[in-house]
Amino acid sequence: MKERLSIGVDIGGTSIKLAVVDSRGNIVHKWNIRTDTSEKGRNISSDINATITETINQLNMSPSDIEGIGIGVPGFINIESGFIYGAINIGWENYPLKDDLEARSGYPVMIDNDANLAALGEMWKGAGNQVSNLICITLGTGIGGGIILNGQILHGVNGMAGEIGHITSIMENGAPCNCGKTGCLETIASATGISRIAAEGIDCNPDSALSKVLKENGQITSEDVFTATNQGDEWANEVIRYISKHLGIAIANMSNVLNPSRIVIGGGVSRAGDQLMTPLKEVFSRFALPRVSQGAEFAVASLGNDAGVIGAARLIEIQSFER
Amino acid sequence: MKERLSIGVDIGGTSIKLAVVDSRGNIVHKWNIRTDTSEKGRNISSDINATITETINQLNMSPSDIEGIGIGVPGFINIESGFIYGAINIGWENYPLKDDLEARSGYPVMIDNDANLAALGEMWKGAGNQVSNLICITLGTGIGGGIILNGQILHGVNGMAGEIGHITSIMENGAPCNCGKTGCLETIASATGISRIAAEGIDCNPDSALSKVLKENGQITSEDVFTATNQGDEWANEVIRYISKHLGIAIANMSNVLNPSRIVIGGGVSRAGDQLMTPLKEVFSRFALPRVSQGAEFAVASLGNDAGVIGAARLIEIQSFER
Numbered sequence: 001m002k003e004r005l006s007i008g009v010d011i012g013g014t015s016i017k018l019a020v021v022d023s024r025g026n027i028v029h030k031w032n033i034r035t036d037t038s039e040k041g042r043n044i045s046s047d048i049n050a051t052i053t054e055t056i057n058q059l060n061m062s063p064s065d066i067e068g069i070g071i072g073v074p075g076f077i078n079i080e081s082g083f084i085y086g087a088i089n090i091g092w093e094n095y096p097l098k099d100d101l102e103a104r105s106g107y108p109v110m111i112d113n114d115a116n117l118a119a120l121g122e123m124w125k126g127a128g129n130q131v132s133n134l135i136c137i138t139l140g141t142g143i144g145g146g147i148i149l150n151g152q153i154l155h156g157v158n159g160m161a162g163e164i165g166h167i168t169s170i171m172e173n174g175a176p177c178n179c180g181k182t183g184c185l186e187t188i189a190s191a192t193g194i195s196r197i198a199a200e201g202i203d204c205n206p207d208s209a210l211s212k213v214l215k216e217n218g219q220i221t222s223e224d225v226f227t228a229t230n231q232g233d234e235w236a237n238e239v240i241r242y243i244s245k246h247l248g249i250a251i252a253n254m255s256n257v258l259n260p261s262r263i264v265i266g267g268g269v270s271r272a273g274d275q276l277m278t279p280l281k282e283v284f285s286r287f288a289l290p291r292v293s294q295g296a297e298f299a300v301a302s303l304g305n306d307a308g309v310i311g312a313a314r315l316i317e318i319q320s321f322e323r
Numbered sequence: 324m325k326e327r328l329s330i331g332v333d334i335g336g337t338s339i340k341l342a343v344v345d346s347r348g349n350i351v352h353k354w355n356i357r358t359d360t361s362e363k364g365r366n367i368s369s370d371i372n373a374t375i376t377e378t379i380n381q382l383n384m385s386p387s388d389i390e391g392i393g394i395g396v397p398g399f400i401n402i403e404s405g406f407i408y409g410a411i412n413i414g415w416e417n418y419p420l421k422d423d424l425e426a427r428s429g430y431p432v433m434i435d436n437d438a439n440l441a442a443l444g445e446m447w448k449g450a451g452n453q454v455s456n457l458i459c460i461t462l463g464t465g466i467g468g469g470i471i472l473n474g475q476i477l478h479g480v481n482g483m484a485g486e487i488g489h490i491t492s493i494m495e496n497g498a499p500c501n502c503g504k505t506g507c508l509e510t511i512a513s514a515t516g517i518s519r520i521a522a523e524g525i526d527c528n529p530d531s532a533l534s535k536v537l538k539e540n541g542q543i544t545s546e547d548v549f550t551a552t553n554q555g556d557e558w559a560n561e562v563i564r565y566i567s568k569h570l571g572i573a574i575a576n577m578s579n580v581l582n583p584s585r586i587v588i589g590g591g592v593s594r595a596g597d598q599l600m601t602p603l604k605e606v607f608s609r610f611a612l613p614r615v616s617q618g619a620e621f622a623v624a625s626l627g628n629d630a631g632v633i634g635a636a637r638l639i640e641i642q643s644f645e646r
Contacts, residue, residue: 076614131480133479133480145580147580149472149477150475152473154472154581154582155582156456156581156582156583156615156618157454157456157582157583157584157618157619158582158614158617158618159582160579160582160612160614160615160618161580161581161582162580162582163579163580163582163612163615164579164580166579166612167576167579167580168572168575168576168610171568171572179612180613181609181610181612245494249491249494250576252491253490253491253573253576254580256483256486256487256489256490257468257470257484257485257486257487257490257577257580257581258477258479258484258580259477259478259479259480259481259482259483259484259486260479260480261480286504287491287504289483289486289489289502289504290503291399291481291483292479292483292486294481295479295480295481295483296480
């Protein structure tokens with residue numbers, strides 16, 4: 001029997017990641033192209049179609065070896081119609097991506113939010129380990145969230161489910177968030193939030209190693225904070241305790257409502273490993289109900305940048321399986 | 324064709340509510356019996372079986388008219404096996420309710436948590452209006468929660484999903500909660516929480532009408548607070564603003580994660596109607612993302628005490644439909 005293959009696509013503001021993925025979730029081949037955000041992103045669909053056709057040729061595959069194309073998009077999507085209401089970083093507004101790419105390519109196309117597909121990818125082949133109830137939190141420039149319940153992505157009534165970054169963590173006088181609110185978790189526990197908090201407190205902590213970093217580099221990155229923690233820096237430790245507390249309470253509150261079996265932490269900030277995970281788990285177990293805490297296991301995302309394309313391919317794999 | 328009927332049972336610490344419910348969710352007949360919590364609740368199952376048999380006779384029904392028995396229990400349950408891990412107010416601990424009652428009655432028995440079944444009842448015949456994504460919050464002595472996603476009750480990995488009352492709303496120095504934590508939403512927005520907050524602030528608000536209530540009755544009930552609000556009492560208004568803020572932020576945070584189409588507020592406190600709902604919706608729309616807020620409609624629970632038995636009967640109706 002011939003191997004079923006799918007194409008997974010993960011569209012970002014700078015580059016588009018693509019992969020040929022087999023039916024067990026293994027990447028057969030992966031590559032990148034540049035995201036052409038000019039003219040409101042109108043060339044992206046033809047770019048994707050062209051690079052897929054070219055790559056299938058290069059790999060000596062037949063077009064019929066491919067079952068379909070799954071795509072992750074950072075934006076608001078009508079999942080059923082594959083219509084993009086808006087994807088600011090890409091330039092799309094009211095754009096019928098699924099219809100357009102299906103017409104060009106002749107393949108079935110399935111589209112979902114990129115954070116949801118990262119969760120689906122981790123569930124299928126990564127730290128999610130195939131559990132059917134998981135929360136996946138990506139701590140990067142912003143905070144992305146994907147929720148899988150009963151093995152399915154939770155979309156909610158209009159595709160907004162999983163907006164974990166916009167949980168309000170500071171009720172009054174929180175920092176302004178890109179969403180227009182203040183005090184969102186994203187303003188605290190994202191890489192950007194950690195940088196801001198570390199820099200804002202530096203005047204009161206002039207002896208911190210981070211003070212020197214700020215003077216030399218004009219900024220403190222989240223990696224700088226974790227490095228300083230490693231070296232026993234008191235202010236860096238305090239920053240980590242602070243962000244762990246806000247993140248841990250938010251995860252505990254969500255878990256008291258969702259009762260997940262696994263909580264996967266990904267994104268650049270997750271590379272801090274135990275420096276983040278140890279205080280985070282402590283806060284979580286203090287604020288989650290005992291049975292909720294017992295039922296939930298933490299894991300660091302293991303697929304890195306591949307989570308998106310693997311999750312995108314999974315959309316097609318699920319469809320094929322159901323046919 | 325003969326009408327399909329089910330029995331819905333809602334077990335509380337004081338009384339057991341029962342109803343014969345038709346396949347469209349209408350109550351054909353309802354009645355109560357006392358909950359015999361003696362001997363760790365060991366007589367309850369036979370009491371339920373006896374009263375059902377007796378009622379079927381009285382109504383001149385044939386036992387074969389009944390499809391099965393659905394039961395709501397205030398406790399921790401293994402949904403699939405119908406095994407009660409613990410139901411403190413009833414006395415049950417490690418009790419195989421489903422197996423026991425199926426053996427006694429000969430009917431299929433389905434069991435779920437009472438808050439979940441209130442949500443299911445409201446979705447079927449009440450304020451949930453058959454939407455497939457809803458959050459149901461019961462503000463009574465405590466706070467109960469039931470979540471329906473894609474038309475199904477969310478149970479989570481070990482039956483703990485929906486514990487909305489134990490969302491931490493005050494991070495430090497919150498009031499102690501029955502669960503062992505502090506600062507839970509239940510300590511603020513339950514009837515008990517409202518009473519406590521109103522009484523604790525009375526020394527600083529000696530001119531409030533509630534001050535007189537406290538002196539005369541030795542306590543302030545949540546109804547007293549809403550009555551005083553009606554009369555323009557400033558302290559009572561402040562209490563309502565305070566609890567609306569905590570409740571509204573908790574619901575907004577949940578909604579940013581779940582993106583529900585309807586939020587149903589039930590329980591004794593919900594009888595305050597617009598006095599609670601108006602400030603609550605204001606806070607919600609401030610803290611929910613705009614698209615989340617647009618997608619969600621608030622409603623006051625409409626089935627009152629019948630929600631539980633109707634939801635319990637729904638368990639059987641769903642099963643019958645799937646057979």
